[in-house]
Amino acid sequence: MAAQAHAETEFPELVRFREEWKEEVRQRRAARQQTESEPPDSQTQRHAPPLVGTSQLPPASTTACDSSDLPVQPLSQADLHNRVAVSVSRASLYTSNSESNNSSTLTRAVGIYRSAVQHEQEGRLDEALKLYSQAFRLEQNVDRTYFWEEQRSQQLAIPSPLAADLGGLLKATFTGKSKVNAAQGTTIIKADTKDKYCASGALAKLIANFPAELAFTPEDEREGVALNVIPDELLLNVLRSLDTTTIERFAAVCRKARVLSLDSSIWKDFIYMAYKPPQIPDADSVNAIIKRFNADYRQTYIEQPRLRLDGVYISVCHYVRRGVSDYAWVNSMHLVTYHRYLRFFADGTVLSLLANEEHTPQNVIPVLKPSLRMKGFTVGNWQLDGSIVRISNLHSPHYYPSSRYNFQMSLALQSKPLGRWNRLEVLSYESVNVETGEVAPFVLKHERPFWFSRVKSYPGYH
Template sequence: MTLDSQLQTLSIKSDGALDLSKLDDKQRRAYDLFHQANEKEMEGAMSDAVELYRKAYKLDEKVDRWYRYQDLTKQASPHSKNTIEKPPIDLELVKKINVRELLNSFNEDQITPEVEDEPSPLHLLSDDLLIYIMELLCDGDLSSWFHFAMTCKKLSYLGLHNKSIWEKLCNIVYSRQRYNEDAPGNQDQMCQNMWKGDWHLMLSQRPFLKFNGAYISIINYYREGGRPDMSNSWSNPIRCVTYYRFVRFYPDGTCQRLLTFLSPKIVVPRLNKNYHELGLENVYRGTWKMTMDGQVLITGEGSVEGYSFSETLQIKNLGRMKHHKLHWISAYFQNKEDGELKHFSLAKERPFTFSRVKSYAV
């Protein structure tokens, strides 16, 4: 029996999507449980996800088929308001594009967005003034600068090809980092000596921490449980345990660390300097410094009173996303009185991945 024939018993809207209002209580409950399980799986909470999937399948063994059918029809329906026709992309051809040559070819283009019937009034502004506007956007919000630069070819050339913009970005980014004493302080001299005056290359290769979000590590491990009394089972049940580590860095050299079973959806909006008022507990404060090659040293308070805690992490790339991960190097705690040092095992730990946050308002 095909999927379409299996779905005939359910009410289908004119746009091809399932009419959830026509589901009976049992089907609706299965749909909700499957949706919750999908969200838990995305968060990395595998134990909770498996339990929710099990309950959903118990209510309706075909819940996964029509749940995914619902998502596919939303994406594929020509009547959907969110549908955007995208031409196929030849990835091999994209890789061959020389970005700098392409941007250079935009030099003589005018500011004429295709959606406008008339030229934009921005075309009346000089190049110097447009560059100045982009520098102001860099000071306020880097994403605003990028989106403005992507408006048309002319602005792309001025915003992404201009040396002064990349120099501005480097000065903004690296002036907020907190380096060890041996790190040189002159950004211009460093760029000339190590990157031959190429500010864009410097930003791409020189590690830095990001402050407009939090770094999150999702840890899953399996634990053997106990058999119930009078059970005849040959083996003990296995449970998947999920917990999270959060680190948020601040440009003033301070940071916050949290180990919890609460999901990022709950924690991240509350992880700021007013975390006590927002209901977060066991958030430990610390300070951080880094080396030129991207090793980050965090020191501060922890779960045991009378001990100082230290963690060393390495900034890494995540595919094309530059400086987006933190890999563990070491972690230890030290008795403040006698100096006794003990190292933590990192066998179960996983790298941190940066998650950008637009607003910390709950």
């Protein structure tokens, strides 16, 4: 008895667990006696299969113990952990899909865990840590139950028309209150303004869940946001004066900023500035390109290939050359590094420069202009055919103005990641006899892909 009193003093949770276990055994015994006393018809009705659409719980254990069978000696710590694990597993099995059948202890633990998560999100880490500890003391697997309930609630919150259209193209036009068209998988938001916001694919699914009324929210709720006073029309005029990188960074601030950044007028300006000859075969081709992307100007600007004019494409090449030594037993090798530069202009002019490692990109980029006088510098013409860049008539205007040969290149335009269009893979490099038109290809051993580097001083599209 002294040992039992000591255990009750040292392990209050053990005492609580023993009392709960006794109460559970008494309830099972009473339920078994009631089942045995009921007539067969009542038992058949009790064990009838559940109705369609209801969730069937796993059957409870048929083993029952009398209270007189309970051990007199206190449980060891190992037995306590085993019984707690069994209790938690049983509680997790009795969780239904439509309603929570958790025990009162598990429900209380989940509530404390949810409060701990809120405290952590608000930055009150000390309070969150105390609540986490309290929740895990009540139930060991409370985190699993909490995340299961959160996942279930998120699944129930997804609108059925959007969930059913996972594979199709989802197009959204936003200007006010939302309206879901289940037949076409299209989300349309209408308002009194004439501005329209357009998005496709995963972005449209994300914005379809936005509330109808959007505003800039402050980090501190006690402070206001000056942007809410500015009309949307004025904000759109400001956005139209920015570059695409700045617009996308602004769009990542909040929901209102994301919706404003999708205004068709913003991306329409970029489309008509970028996609014109020699980016496309002729001026009328841009309308066919926009139609192919269902008038989603932002998606067109991202996915339609285009050469970047606001920077320079640089290829860093290496090769190893055997050196000369005064001694036969010494074998010297030299690593040679050189750079190739390509700068494109909107009028179809391209500048090409081959420079050794003495001329670093920091020194070359500021002077890479048509007036450059340098060995290895050539000027030519370029045209974009789909995703293939064709460079022709490369010649040296200063060192060899009357040369019998010029050069031409073919490169594959690629984008990593999508929308950057920052990589040029060399497909061919050839020399052309001006008089006869004979073409002689060069063997490409050491050539490497060109990667784009943005230069703030370069004008880009205009």
